[in-house]
Amino acid sequence: MTPMTPVAPVTPDQLAAIPRERLPALLRLMPKAELHIHIEGSLEPELMFKLAERNGVQLGYPSVAALRAAYAFTDLQSFLDIYYAGASVLLTEADFSEMAWAYFERAAADKVVHAEIFFDPQTHIERGVPIETVIKGLGQAARRAQAELGLSAKLILCFLRHLSEADALRTLEAALPWRHHFIGVGLDSSECGHPPEKFARVFARSREAGLHLVAHAGEEGPPAYIEAALDVLQVERIDHGVRCTESPALLLRLAASRTPLTVCPLSNVKLRVFDTLARHNLPALLAAGLCVTVNSDDPAYFGGYLNQNLVETFAALPQLGAAEAYALARNSFEASFVPAAQKAAWVAQLDALFTEFALEGAR
Numbered sequence: 001m002t003p004m005t006p007v008a009p010v011t012p013d014q015l016a017a018i019p020r021e022r023l024p025a026l027l028r029l030m031p032k033a034e035l036h037i038h039i040e041g042s043l044e045p046e047l048m049f050k051l052a053e054r055n056g057v058q059l060g061y062p063s064v065a066a067l068r069a070a071y072a073f074t075d076l077q078s079f080l081d082i083y084y085a086g087a088s089v090l091l092t093e094a095d096f097s098e099m100a101w102a103y104f105e106r107a108a109a110d111k112v113v114h115a116e117i118f119f120d121p122q123t124h125i126e127r128g129v130p131i132e133t134v135i136k137g138l139g140q141a142a143r144r145a146q147a148e149l150g151l152s153a154k155l156i157l158c159f160l161r162h163l164s165e166a167d168a169l170r171t172l173e174a175a176l177p178w179r180h181h182f183i184g185v186g187l188d189s190s191e192c193g194h195p196p197e198k199f200a201r202v203f204a205r206s207r208e209a210g211l212h213l214v215a216h217a218g219e220e221g222p223p224a225y226i227e228a229a230l231d232v233l234q235v236e237r238i239d240h241g242v243r244c245t246e247s248p249a250l251l252l253r254l255a256a257s258r259t260p261l262t263v264c265p266l267s268n269v270k271l272r273v274f275d276t277l278a279r280h281n282l283p284a285l286l287a288a289g290l291c292v293t294v295n296s297d298d299p300a301y302f303g304g305y306l307n308q309n310l311v312e313t314f315a316a317l318p319q320l321g322a323a324e325a326y327a328l329a330r331n332s333f334e335a336s337f338v339p340a341a342q343k344a345a346w347v348a349q350l351d352a353l354f355t356e357f358a359l360e361g362a363r
């Protein structure tokens, strides 16, 4: 089907007619956008060892199996320590390109048609890797993803919140000559003790430069961090944000404004934000009318890419059915930073697929 073919929106009755056993296939087949993926978190142990050898970097683990065995996290910080150590193998433009290309191939297999990927330049600048090496390497893979996979890919530069705002401002100035290679800025790393207010000036400067603004908030931090990200940083999306349910007023505000939350269920369980997927608040967030999306965060570390997140989460939560699958995919396009006409074309593909599954279910 071409994007211009008119498609009637799938109806609630049609969604209700889709049998539960068809959900895994539907979740895998539906077109979707991924909006919360740290590209350094897509670095699989096998590629990490290959790059370590190529670049003469000592990893501190004797084997892929030993490294994987270390992926037993107790909280965000215990993950970040290993994640930054893993990123130390990345030195050349080719390294960044190879890592991103591997992610794009995996994402395309999951029917991701658009990805907005985070990168952490300060992790690399600190080790003497020029920012242009990082941006050019990732940009090259993004162009190849569009050309060879039909996957549109954009970059979002993240500031590390455990470092100073002055460091973030220096990083932004160093990146601005490459402004045309990235669409926005974000805020990640250790949340507690590093509230959004710490980065008010660098976000204001980024806004002046015409960049989109997002921030991690309410993963481990309190609802007040989500409010500060909205009010002080003026972000357009909240990454994670799951702790918003602790504040009824904030929940109402997020629903009314349709501020997107990029939720990462497998990450939340691995980092002990929730004990199990069955206890995740995704159904409550959807029921409250929020523009929630599902994402993989750091798939090489947390046990799965986007479809794995969707399939496992739906299997664990009987409240989630075809209507919620449709809402999540539709939200992923609504929440993306792409032109309205492109969003409409993807939503039309979504309607066509869900209608097909409904008709098959009714037969």
Ligand code: HPA
Pocket: 038, 041, 076, 083, 188, 189, 190, 216, 219, 267, 297, 298
């Ligand atoms: O889940 C995360 N939270 C904060 N910082 C991060 N950096 C990579 N992943 C994460």
Ligand SMILES: [Zn+2]
Pocket: 036, 038, 188, 216, 239, 297
């Ligand atoms: Zn994240």
